[in-house]
Amino acid sequence: MAREGELPQEIKVVKLPLPQVSGGAGLAEVLARRRSVREYGIGVLTLEEIGQLLWAAQGVTDSRGFRTAPSAGATYPLETYLLTAQGLYHYRPGAHELEQVSSDDLRIALARACLNQPWVREAPAVFVFAAVLERTAQRYGRRAERYVHMEVGHAAQNLLLQAVALGLGGVPVGAFDDEEVGRVLALPKDERPLYVVPVGRRR
Secondary structure, eight states: OOOTTSOOSSOSEEEOOOOOOSOSSOHHHHHHHOOBOOOBOSOOOOHHHHHHHHHHHHOBOSTTOOBSSOOGGGOOOEEEEEEETTEEEEEETTTTEEEEEESSOOHHHHHHHTTTOHHHHHSSEEEEEEEOHHHHHHHHGGGHHHHHHHHHHHHHHHHHHHHHHTTEEEOOBOOSOHHHHHHHHTOOTTOEEEEEEEEEEBO
């Protein structure tokens, strides 16, 4: 049995709590409070917090499948992963659930791939955005890479602002060895890692 706030280890799919879509801190207040946070207090994130963060980054917002972050031509090239002490998970936006990819704690290995940045291994939750460029390239050709980079910026900012609204802190990490991150996460060959975002409780 998992302790409160921990992801269950023995199941392959974790259904996330429904996201909160009203209330909370105002946008201007959240924007004013956003800072890069690299040191974290004690405590894991709850399933509610994890679900809210994932929904903010890539959640589905209506019956047509549109998401919280804009995507060129609604091609949605991003894939989102979560690393915790309980393992590696892949987010499924349509069902708002996590699929367990590995039960190993991969944060230390990921930190090495991120040029030994300690906050990557110390954060209780680390979010990784990867992209299948071809989804967007089929429609936009050579401009697809630009559009995908814009999109991951939107998604990461959504996640960081949601973290502030929840009383958490995070930091965007772009310095890493692409091939090594792909190896640590066992990414499919067509997925390229673009952004790593550690999140935890503010000290």
